[in-house]
Amino acid sequence: MSELTIPGLLRVAPGSRPDLEVLDAGSTPGFEGDKEAAEARLKELRTELADFQERLWAEGGQSLLIVLQALDAGGKDGLIRKVVTALNPQGTRVAGFGVPTDEELRHDFLWRVHSATPGKGRIGVFNRSHYEDVLVVRVNDLVPDAVWKARYDQINDFEAALAANATRIVKLYLHISRDEQRERFQKRLDDPTKHWKWASGDLETRAKWKEFQAAYTDALTRCSTDHAPWFVIPADRKWYRDLAAAEILVDAARGMDPQWPEPDEDLSSVVIPD
Ligand code: AMP
Ligand code: MG
Numbered sequence: 001m002s003e004l005t006i007p008g009l010l011r012v013a014p015g016s017r018p019d020l021e022v023l024d025a026g027s028t029p030g031f032e033g034d035k036e037a038a039e040a041r042l043k044e045l046r047t048e049l050a051d052f053q054e055r056l057w058a059e060g061g062q063s064l065l066i067v068l069q070a071l072d073a074g075g076k077d078g079l080i081r082k083v084v085t086a087l088n089p090q091g092t093r094v095a096g097f098g099v100p101t102d103e104e105l106r107h108d109f110l111w112r113v114h115s116a117t118p119g120k121g122r123i124g125v126f127n128r129s130h131y132e133d134v135l136v137v138r139v140n141d142l143v144p145d146a147v148w149k150a151r152y153d154q155i156n157d158f159e160a161a162l163a164a165n166a167t168r169i170v171k172l173y174l175h176i177s178r179d180e181q182r183e184r185f186q187k188r189l190d191d192p193t194k195h196w197k198w199a200s201g202d203l204e205t206r207a208k209w210k211e212f213q214a215a216y217t218d219a220l221t222r223c224s225t226d227h228a229p230w231f232v233i234p235a236d237r238k239w240y241r242d243l244a245a246a247e248i249l250v251d252a253a254r255g256m257d258p259q260w261p262e263p264d265e266d267l268s269s270v271v272i273p274d
Contacts, residue, residue, distance in 0.1 A: 015221075020213050020217055021213065025180060042239075045086075045243075062120065064256065069173050069219075072185075072199070075174050075238060079242060092125065093116070130155060130158070134151050134219050139215050159223075
């Protein structure tokens with residue numbers, strides 16, 4: 001993968017530590033064009049993703065897991081609307097992970113995500129994920145330190161096992177600036193059709209901005225691996241966010257390269273009766 005392409009530029013190299021303080025959330029690495037050019041390119045990428053999904057389904061041998069993480073108002077839902085909808089819903093499942101239920105809390109933290117991983121030929125999208133168990137859980141002190149600290153290795157082992165079982169994993173962190181979050185929150189307050197998105201807990205999370213940046217930095221550093229890389233997408237500009245995510249997914253799709261299966265019988269001699 002060329003380092004100059006969007007996937008190459010945004011990928012967190014295994015073992016490296018991204019500096020989220022310095023990273024400009026309004027930047028557009030690897031893309032020179034404007035919003036219109038990005039939208040035109042996105043259209044092409046959506047077509048390629050749709051074609052990929054059909055071949056993946058037909059082949060029935062591999063799975064794709066897309067993990068989405070971001071702070072509140074980071075744009076996960078918008079990304080799903082603008083990019084993931086290119087994929088046929090018959091074969092794609094979006095799973096959202098919120099505050100765990102009592103039953104989920106009685107199990108290990110990977111239990112609820114493992115049961116939502118995509119089967120062969122399928123695409124799974126995690127809207128939040130097992131990473132919350134080293135993010136919000138860490139920042140809000142929901143478990144003792146020793147418990148969340150042990151989870152990075154557990155996550156890497158889990159993802160390695162999925163990868164060894166024909167699951168391609170692509171993890172996208174949508175990085176927004178503090179100013180952009182304030183603007184998006186304000187819009188939610190000003191627009192009655194967005195009031196439903198308002199959660200007062202989001203302000204408590206915003207108050208812990210630095211702690212969340214630190215927790216994200218550790219997760220990105222500890223858990224970006226060759227078999228399950230993290231990508232940090234500057235996400236203040238929605239059009240770049242969508243474009244970058246689509247470029248990364250298409251790059252993964254090309255790597256997976258699912259093949260149309262051979263028919264079980266010789267179809268050339270089949271005659272359909274009148
Ligand atoms: P939303 O994505 O806006 O529906 O919000 C879901 C909420 O669930 C967020 O505030 C997350 O931080 C929270 N959440 C997700 N996973 C966990 C977890 N494992 N423990 C505690 N809170 C979580
Ligand atoms: Mg929310």
